[in-house]
Amino acid sequence: MNLLLSTLDLREVVVSAPVAPLPGRSRGIQGVVFYQGEFLPVLAWEDLPGCEGTLGATTAMAVLRPRLGLPVERVIGTITPPPEAWGDVDEKDDAGAWLGGVCRVAGLELRLVDPDRLIALLHRYREDR
Amino acid sequence: MDQSFDDVWAECEDLFAQARQTLASLKEPQPAHLVQASVNALFRTTHTLKGMAGMLGFLSFSRAAHRLEDIFDLIRKGRLDATNALVDTLEAGVLTLESGMEELRRGRPEPEDYLHSLRRELGELEALALPAEGESQDLTAMLDLPQEVIKALSEYERTRVTALLLSGMPIHGAMVCLDFATFDERLRLLSQALGAQGELISTLPWEAPEGREGIAFLLMTACPVLALDGLPLLEAELFGTALLADPTRILAALNSSRSNQSGEAAGPEASVPPPTLPLLESSPSAPSGTPQPPPAQEVEILRLPAHRLEALEAQLMAVGQLRDTASLLLHRTGKAGGDRPLALMAQMEDGLLEVQKALLQMRMVKVESLFSRIEPIVKSLSRDTGKPVKLTFTGGDLELERSLLARLTEPFLHLVRNAVDHGLEPPEERIALGKNESGAMRISASQRGRNLRFDIRDDGRGFNLERIEARGIDLGLLKAGQPHSPERLHRLTLEPGFSTKDRASQLSGRGVGMDVVRSEIEALGGEIHLSSEARRGSLVRMSIPLSRAVVSCLKVRCAGLDFGIPLGSVMRVQAGPELRFGGDQVKVLGMSLPLESLQACLGLPEPQGQQAFVVLGQQGAAARSVAVALGVDEILGRGDLLLRSLPELAHAAGVMGGSAQEEGVLWVLDPEAMLGLAMDSLMRRVARV
Incomplete structure (x- = not known):
């Protein structure tokens, strides 16, 4: 899955580090890494709807401004998509719960992560536990 | 507030911490030269505080610090005997100023007199001082009047106040507000009438009550009882009377102090002399073989802005991340380089952890620092209310961040004032209820999960839930005729503007309500809960998260x-x-x-x-x-x-x-x-x- 992250939502991208698994973790969070002197929760992609496949080896971690780490297999690059490239997420797409839109550029479908929706979803998982 | 004042505030904080510590040490047995060194240090501390406050433009604060400085000066010159009661009063004074400094830091206005609540005790201390060589005894400081009024008294008036008090005559004040047109005649008549009752010592200009037209005076008269019936007062002319100085209290204290200093037996008035610091009097005759503690050493204190510490922590984290990466690489390459690199990495980890802990320790203070601020206040309240209190602390060894300590002090002080003022019953009531004459107050700290929990328990009368309910209904916060749980009623007392007292008491009603306590605790991310049982006591529980x-x-x-x-x-x-x-x-x-x-x-x-x-x-x-x-x-x-x-x-x-x-x-x-x-x-x- 190709994802798009707004640079406005991004703190930085760091080299992937081993994640300390949480004992009795809640759905959506695989564990924590030590980041800037604090623990940073790391997303468990496989727990998200529309994301059931296993993640390959990760090389980097995108740190979102709301302090959440997203492990990624690789960084493709940066892009400024033209307005006409944007489209809505398919209503039947389970990933709609955490996506903010879809962008089609140069034959690639890039799915925009919406940090607010993603974090709201993770909080719901915590409450449902 | 200008950021350049940050250093000044930080220095003031340190000075207060030192002062509290030194005052506490004065209550421990120690050789006379160490006591003298401590008193000198306190004199210097209050002198510095006075100067700093003056520099910042806080003149009222500066005046109050000056007053304490003067008392330390009297002690170090041997003109005032350092009794435990004196140290208690000075501790209360230092704490009052420390709280005042916190208020100033938050931008609150200065009160007219920081030491108003201690005015009687401080006045007594000043008056009890032995006169300097070539000077005569002056007891005017015992008058319950503002400092500037006392300073304005003439030499003759001072002599008369002292002589009359020493002869056992009480001094009263009558405050009158007279019409501009007739005040000279009215004043003459009133002076004559008061002169018939006793000795009119002075007629002082006084501040007219707010909203009242006219010119006001305070007529200071020495007489056994001020009989208002005998005064030719017109309606609404008199607006107050007060006992300005009580000679029985003065004589007992004075005689006791003198006997302590001269070594003579106390007179009959001094049957209960105030306790004297143990080694102040015993050290000259202490046996030579007695081991003595080493003299206190000056500790150099470095003051750093917090952001520099934060920058250091961030750099340390960056080093830590480099270490993590290096460690990862080493593990990936296996043991190709032998065990040595891994061992070195482990040593580096240990070193980094130690530095991190040391950095954290710089921000931390023991909970007992908070307790040490509370103890003298409770003692002072106990004296003022006539309610003996047995105070115990547990958990003083736990640590909390220094910034939290400063913010917790005021809510704590309010809660203990409340507990002594409203919670604990007077001794006679306690005895009638089959309780111990002394009220018990237990303050404990414990670590509970991520939180530091503070409990303030007393064995007093508990919250009056019926009264709280009635007040809640009056204020429209509760509906009449519906049942309200004890939890709900206890919580109600934390609502803004809620008070069951029609008039705030002098002790706890200082403009800081329980709602302010709650908002301060919640601003720290914490929680506060109240509970009580009628006639058994109350519990205030606060949980503060630790980062x-x-x-x-x-x-x-x-x-x-x-x-x-x-x-x-x-x-x-x-x-x-x-x-x-x-x-x-x-x-x-x-x-x-x-x-x-x-x-x-x-x-x-x-x-x-x-x-x-x-x-x-x-x-x-x-x-x-x-x-x-x-x-x-x-x-x-x-x-x-x-x-x-x-x-x-x-x-x-x-x-x-x-x-x-x-x-x-x-x-x-x-x-x-x-x-x-x-x-x-x-x-x-x-x-x-």
């Missing part, structure tokens, strides 16, 4: 993960050849306790038997309270861990935080939550059977 702390833990391993269990909750550690399983009973500490594996508590795969267990108990609880044996795979030892809290998204049941270690993260368990999880797990086992 970082150093916690002494027992380190254990389970399911390949490392855990720390705070030592305060560990009752026993035991290991043996026998394999034990979740649901077993173990006999330990004279009890039969249920055993549950740590894995089962945390929802991890169950182990195939365990040889070690840790008995967990409730912190600070009685021996018969809840305890459980927690099965673990391995006992690793103990250590002081730098605990960091987990972000909300990563909260895990039973885990209060983590500590970064070379091998990964060590999870620090929340003992109270673990007890609950163990019990739940055991119940599930029973249900399955």
Whole structure:
């Protein structure tokens, strides 16, 4: 899955580090890494709807401004998509719960992560536990 | 406030901390030269505070510091005897100024007189001082009048006040407000009438009451009783009378002080002399062989802006991340370079942790610093209200961040004032109720999970829930005719503007309500709960979250993960050849306790038997309270861990935080939550059977 992250939502991208698994973790969070002197929760992609496949080896971690780490297999690059490239997420797409839109550029479908929706979803998982 | 004042505030904080510490040391037995050194240090401290306040333009603060400085000067010159009562008064004065400084820092306006609540005690101290060589005794400081008024008295008036007080005559004041057109004639008539009752010492200009037209005077008269009936007063001319000085109190204290200083037997008036600092009087004759503590050494204090410490911490983190990366690379390359690089890496990890802990310690203070601010206030309140209080503290060894300490002080002081003022009954009422004559107040601190918990308990009358309910209905906060739970009624007292007192008392009603206490605690991310039982007492419980702390833990391993269990909750550690399983009973500490594996508590795969267990108990609880044996795979030892809290998204049941270690993260368990999880797990086992 190709994802798009707004640079406005991004703190930085760091080299992937081993994640300390949480004992009795809640759905959506695989564990924590030590980041800037604090623990940073790391997303468990496989727990998200529309994301059931296993993640390959990760090389980097995108740190979102709301302090959440997203492990990624690789960084493709940066892009400024033209307005006409944007489209809505398919209503039947389970990933709609955490996506903010879809962008089609140069034959690639890039799915925009919406940090607010993603974090709201993770909080719901915590409450449902 | 200008940022350049930050250093000044920080220095003031340090000065107050030193002053409190030195005052507390004055109550301990120590040689006379150390006492003298302490008093000199206090004199210098108050002198510096006076100067700093003046520099910042806080003139009222500066005046108050000057007054304390003068008293320390009298002590160091041997003109005032340093009794415990005197030290208590000075402690209260220093604390009042310290609270005042916090208020100034928050931009609040200065009061007219910081030391107003201590005016009588301070006046007595000043008056009790032996006159300087070539000067005569002056008791005018004992008059309950503002300093500037006393200073304005003439030499003759001073002599008369002193002579009359020494002869046992009370001095009264009558405040009158007279019409501009006729005031000279009216004043003459009133002066004549007062002169007929006793000696009119002085007629002083006074401030007219607000909204009243006219010219006001204070007529200072020495007479046994001020008889208002005999005064030719017109309606509404008189607006107040006061006993300005009570000679019985003065004579007893004066004679006692003199006898202490001269070594003579006290006169009959001095039957209860104030206690004198033990070694102030005994040190000259102390046996030469008695071991003496080493003289106090000057400690150099470096003052740093907090952001520099934060920058250092951030740099340390960056080094830590480099270390992590290097460690990762080393592990990937295996043992190609031998064991040496890995050993060096482990040493680097230990060093980094020590530096991190040392940095954290710089921000931390012991809870006893907070307690040391409360104790003199409670003593002072106890004296003022005539309610003896037995005060006990526990948990002073715990640590909290310095910034929290400053913000917790004022809410704490308000709560203890409330407890003494409203909670504890007067001694005669307590005796009639079959209680001990002295009220008990227990203040405790304990670490509960991620929180530092403070309990303030008293054995007083408890909250008057009927009155709270009635007041709540009056204010429209409750509906009449509906049942209201005790929890709801207790919580109501934390609402803004809620007070069951029609008029705030002089002690606790200082404009800081319980709602302000609540908002301050909530601003720290904490919670406050009140509970009480009629005639049995009250409990105020506050929980404050800690972002970082150093916690002494027992380190254990389970399911390949490392855990720390705070030592305060560990009752026993035991290991043996026998394999034990979740649901077993173990006999330990004279009890039969249920055993549950740590894995089962945390929802991890169950182990195939365990040889070690840790008995967990409730912190600070009685021996018969809840305890459980927690099965673990391995006992690793103990250590002081730098605990960091987990972000909300990563909260895990039973885990209060983590500590970064070379091998990964060590999870620090929340003992109270673990007890609950163990019990739940055991119940599930029973249900399955």
